[in-house]
Amino acid sequence: MCEWCEKYSDGYERWYFNPANYARRLYKIRKEESEALGAEANPQEAGGMAFIGQDYLEARERGDVATMEQIKQQVEAASWVTHFGQVLTLEEALKIVDMMYPIGLITCACRRSMQGVPDEENFTCIGMGAGMYKWERWPDTYLGGVHFLTPDEAKEVLTKLNKKGLVHTVFTFGTPYFGGLCNCDYPDCAAIRTVVDLGIKVVWKGHYVAKIDPELCNGCASCVHRCQFRALSFSPSKNKAFIDQFQCFGCGLCATECDQDAITLVERAEIPALANIW
């Protein structure tokens, strides 16, 4: 089972369906330094300076596995109490916007940081919860401002971004409180890049795994470009798409593109050897 669900779902099907995890208090005395860090997490820093430092890259370059492992554990432990994400399907993302409030369409800090994308082209991120009432205090974080959305408007935005090919993820700001419903892609999402390139788990795989029905797959390959996790390839000899299920993050983008309904999402928990691959 997903350890976050175990700790924080409180009887709900997933930890991100537990409304309490969207109800961070607006005002309180912060007791733990780590939690305070999460609350003040600077998305700009998270994007630009990207979870991982030069020390890790250098250790990797010289093949120093022990140092790599040590840094990985430190970065993951810090990220898991302050700011990390989990991949969602479109259906799950749509369900979340029905339960959290307020919903603010904001600019993506990662894309601003990696590509300097101008604000008017960059409204691809959804901020949510009590933190959104404080956005005016942090004009630099909310460059471009905030458009508050109704749940229906948010669903329209999410559906459009899914069509475009972006992966929905839910991010904590001071775990277990969620503050971001992000729409990510490789290589400019700091979290996806960090997990795909370096194996550092700042974004967890989702609760599903995609599976291809070889009978239904007609080899059109329209799904192949949808995968942001290097899990989906195309076998020319078989003329079928191929999914590396150990690498699949379960976002379902391939499935939403398949007009043959050849790709289904299977519960991760139902596949023994994948049940604990997060």
Place this chain on the structure above:
Amino acid sequence: MLPTINVDDQKCADPLSCRKCLLICPTHVLGLGTNVPIQKFRETDPEHFVVRGVRVDKCTVCLDCVEVCPQNAIQVSFSGGSAK
């Protein structure tokens, strides 16, 4: 050895609106950060934005960023071996 990317922040005055190097890099190595912490009720001045080699493990030393920079602010050095 990993390549080293040095950016002269004096010459690179407004990377947020220039962003030529960010866009040309074939492996998206470069990123923007700020050299001051985020402040309450204030936007960071453009001059405090800096370009850095964030994903330097993916730098192929093609030097496209060096060539595209109108301010000549980027230097990439590489002592050989294989970047990856």
